[in-house]
Amino acid sequence: MKLRRTGIILITLLMLSSIALGTEVNTADKAYVVPITGEINRATNYFVKNTIEEIEDQGAKAIIFEIDTYGGFIDQAQQIKDSIISTDIPTISFVNNNAQSAGVLITIASQRVVMSKNATIGSAETIPNTEKALSMWRAILRDTAQYRDRNSDIVEAMADKDTEIEGVTEIGKLINLTSSEALEYGIADFLANDYESILDNFNIKASEIVKVEEGFQVKLAKAISSSTLSTLLLAVGLIGLVVEIFTPGFGLGGIASIIAFGLYFGGNILAGNSNWISLTFFVIGLILIVIEGMVPGFGLPGISGIIAIVVGIIMAMDNLRSAVLSLSIAIVLTTIVIIIFVKLGYRSKIFSNVILSNKLIKDRGYIPSEDMEHLLGEEGIALSELRPSGFIEIGGNKYDALSDGGFIVRNDKIKVVKVEGSKIFVRRI
Secondary structure (H helix, E strand, O other): OHHHHHHHHHHHHHHHHHHHHHHHHHHHOOEEEEEEEOOEOHHHHHHHHHHHHHHHHHOOOEEEEEEEEOOEOHHHHHHHHHHHHHOOOOEEEEEEEEEEOHHHHHHHHOOEEEEOOOOEEEOOOOOOOOHHHHHHHHHHHHHHHHHOOOOHHHHHHHHOOOOOEOOOEOOOOOOEEEHHHHHHOOOOOEEOOOHHHHHHHOOOOOOOEEEOOOOHHHHHHHHHOOHHHHHHHHHHHHHHHHHHHHOOOOOHHHHHHHHHHHHHHHHHHHOOOOOHHHHHHHHHHHHHHHHHHHOOOOOHHHHHHHHHHHHHHHHHOOOHHHHHHHHHHHHHHHHHHHHHHHHOOOOOHHHHHHOOOOOOOHHHOOOOHHHHHHHOOOEEEEOOOEOOEEEEEEOOEEEEEEEOOOOEOOOOEEEEEEEEOOEEEEEEO
16 A cells, blocks of 8 residues: 555656656747847847847747847947857847848848848948948958858948949948848848748747747837937926926926936936936936025036036936937027027026126116216215225215225215216215
8 A cells, every 4th residue: 555655656756757847848949039129229238138148048949039120339239249149049030121230230140041021131331430430340240241151242331332242232322132132142041921931941840939028127228218219308308497497386397307307317227328326416416506596696506517417418328429419409409498488588596697687777776887977076975884895875876986095984974086987986074
């Protein structure tokens, strides 16, 4: 009886072990589809790198990189290329629509290249198109193409419009190939519109095709860290701040500004473009601007605040050129809004401290300099001590004056002895 029970237990354990082993084998038999879409930036790089590492831990028959991009940052594309080349899992690039600019490098990094029947690839010129940047970019493309046994001349001509290939392109035009042309010139290996056909063509037997989805955090980071949306968020943030400054109380402008700057800094931190230091600079800048608004004039707090805000905004982005461009566009739009507010008659305490907006009129006790000559010989009293400057009163009007004969005590009687332009000189009598 005991022997029978022992046998049953052993059989059960063996069955459970078989199931566990079977599960592991099935995991390694899977093929994964990793999307590379939208702008190529740091968020894209992190997503691809981390996904490859996770798949390597599980094992897989193949990784299909489904590409649809108009390009992005070269340095991030190069890192994605390195991640693809370094993996031991068979890799396939599937251009499902477009592979432009930096997308060309990512495409040719895989062992195999497949294109959908309506896809295009090419137009990989650098921006800015300086000789130094272009030379480096061509070398990277050529090296990768030769490593993967692609047509390096065609690939280089996608980036350099000064390259001429007889029968393919002439000087002054970049190469952009259709799927059929890519197949003809050795850039693509196969044309297909579905994953199953791709795997069958390369004799890859996968038990399951798993499409990896970008998480919400990755999608948010990719979207916000894109140059277009970053510029928009900066503009909304700065314009909202201006609206809040010009209007009383805390309202829609302040809320919009907080949300926009929150998304801008949060998205770039999530994307890995920045860290909390950039946000710290920005917050310090805002605090200094608020302090400036509480004191007369415009001095060190205001200047330091503006510098801190600009530094924080630029540090939050991955690329200095893109950061400066985005900030410049946002500043131009914000300036237009400020002009509109001023034209409509809105006033701000901060701007009033910088700009003289009061008129010097007689009703407020101010006397223009051309009227001072008539005071010569007039008598009055000292409203304050004159040592040598101070205030005097003549005929019920208040004037700035200078003592012409030493110290004058408050309430002493005085007489105007000399007038030079707007300067009034008096003596005690």
